[in-house]
Amino acid sequence: MNSLVRTEPLRGAPPFLVPGEPYSVVVLRQGYAEPEGVGDAVRADGSVTLVLPQAWSPTSSHRESPPGGDDAKTALEEAALGPILVDTGGPWAREALLGALAGQGVAPGDVTLVVGTHGHSDHIGNLGLFPGAALLVSHDFCLPGGRYLPHGMSEERPLRLGSGLEVWATPGHGSQRDVSVVVAGTALGTVVVAGDVFEHDGDEDSWQALSEDPVAQERSRKRVLGTADVVVPGHGAPFRVVREPLQPETK
Numbered sequence: 001m002n003s004l005v006r007t008e009p010l011r012g013a014p015p016f017l018v019p020g021e022p023y024s025v026v027v028l029r030q031g032y033a034e035p036e037g038v039g040d041a042v043r044a045d046g047s048v049t050l051v052l053p054q055a056w057s058p059t060s061s062h063r064e065s066p067p068g069g070d071d072a073k074t075a076l077e078e079a080a081l082g083p084i085l086v087d088t089g090g091p092w093a094r095e096a097l098l099g100a101l102a103g104q105g106v107a108p109g110d111v112t113l114v115v116g117t118h119g120h121s122d123h124i125g126n127l128g129l130f131p132g133a134a135l136l137v138s139h140d141f142c143l144p145g146g147r148y149l150p151h152g153m154s155e156e157r158p159l160r161l162g163s164g165l166e167v168w169a170t171p172g173h174g175s176q177r178d179v180s181v182v183v184a185g186t187a188l189g190t191v192v193v194a195g196d197v198f199e200h201d202g203d204e205d206s207w208q209a210l211s212e213d214p215v216a217q218e219r220s221r222k223r224v225l226g227t228a229d230v231v232v233p234g235h236g237a238p239f240r241v242v243r244e245p246l247q248p249e250t251k
Contacts, residue, residue, distance in 0.1 A: 003243040005225055009201050010238045014098065018230065020186030023165055025193070026050040028100035029089055031122075031123035031235040033199065033228025045093055046123040046234050049182055049193045050104060051165070052086040058105045072141055072151035073160075079134040080161035082112030086181045086193045087234075097126055115167060115181055117195025119184035123234070136167065138177035155219075158182070170197050170224065171219020173210065173234075180224065188240070197221055200236025 010016060014019050016027040031047035038194045083106050089097055101108065108129045115138035116124040124137055135142050136159075142148045159167040164184035171178050173196040181193040195219050211217045225241055226232060232238045 002117070003245050006242050006244070007201050007239045007240060008233070009236075010230065010240060014078065015103065016238055018186045018191055020054075020183065020191075022054045022163055023183050024052045024054065025183050025191045025232075026052065026104055026170055027232055027238055028104070029093065029096065030237055031089075031233070033235040044122050044235060045090050046087050046120070047232055047236075048089045048097060048100065048193075049086040049127050049181075049194075049232050050101070051181065051193075052084060052104070053081060053083075053107075053160075053162070056106075058080055058110070064146065066182035072149040075134060075143060075149060076113075076136070076141070076151070076161050078160060080165060081111035083110050084113045084161075084181075085111050085114065085130070085133075086115045086232075087117055087123040087195065088114065088129070090122040090125035092109060094126055094129070098129070098248070113161075117193070117197075117234070118178045120174055123195065136179070138175070138179060139169070153179075168192075168223070170220035172213045172215075173197055173207075175212055176216065177247065178220070180220075181192050182227065186230075190227055191230045191232065191234040191238075192224050192228040194197065194224055194228075194234070196234035197224060198231055198233035198236075199232050201237075203233070225240075 018025040024233040027049050029048040033042055036043045109132045111130050111133045113134045114130050132144050141151050153169050155169045166182045168180045170180040183191045208214045228241050
């Protein structure tokens with residue numbers, strides 16, 4: 001990489017709206033992780049992000065049938081035609097999640113796909129709000145009613161959901177099966193919703209303690225930083241990735 005990479009937080013408070021074509025990104029809830037009391041107790045919740053197709057509107061939300069298709073590729077592409085929720089926060093944040101969705105004109109029944117970046121309770125604690133949506137939790141993909149479809153995702157083979165919209169295998173934090181959602185073509189460039197691949201901006205000295213596979217996670221972090229213009233981390237504000245060209249050495 002012929003550049004220096006640094007990061008800087010986006011300013012403002014949720015919801016963070018990043019318009020785009022064909023998909024916009026809305027960070028509905030900003031995750032947090034705060035020490036509480038004595039010992040190692042932490043109060044935490046994960047970030048929740050909405051990906052909205054430009055062609056979708058509340059008036060078109062009542063589909064006649066749930067996402068279908070005979071194979072995972074077709075089913076995923078159909079599911080990506082409506083609102084996509086990336087992580088759901090913990091069950092203690094249920095009402096806050098519903099309120100944040102309503103603020104964007106989205107009802108739970110409008111959501112056609114929920115992506116869970118990994119299987120921790122602060123990231124997938126509200127899946128039960130979306131029984132009509134297709135679910136991609138880590139690497140497990142199922143249609144409403146529990147019909148599971150194989151898809152073959154790996155680090156070398158992302159899942160394409162639509163033009164400029166992919167799901168990447170980004171292992172390390174929770175297991176070998178963590179995923180991130182990559183949205184190209186926004187007003188701020190490429191947005192990567194990374195789950196806990198990044199805990200928060202400036203987590204360089206702390207993420208390893210929470211990682212099940214630091215070697216794999218380091219690889220995932222480098223991959224994300226090599227592509228993203230904005231990263232939505234699991235427990236902090238979205239941040240920009242700034243690349244500055246290396247200056248040639250002078251003799």
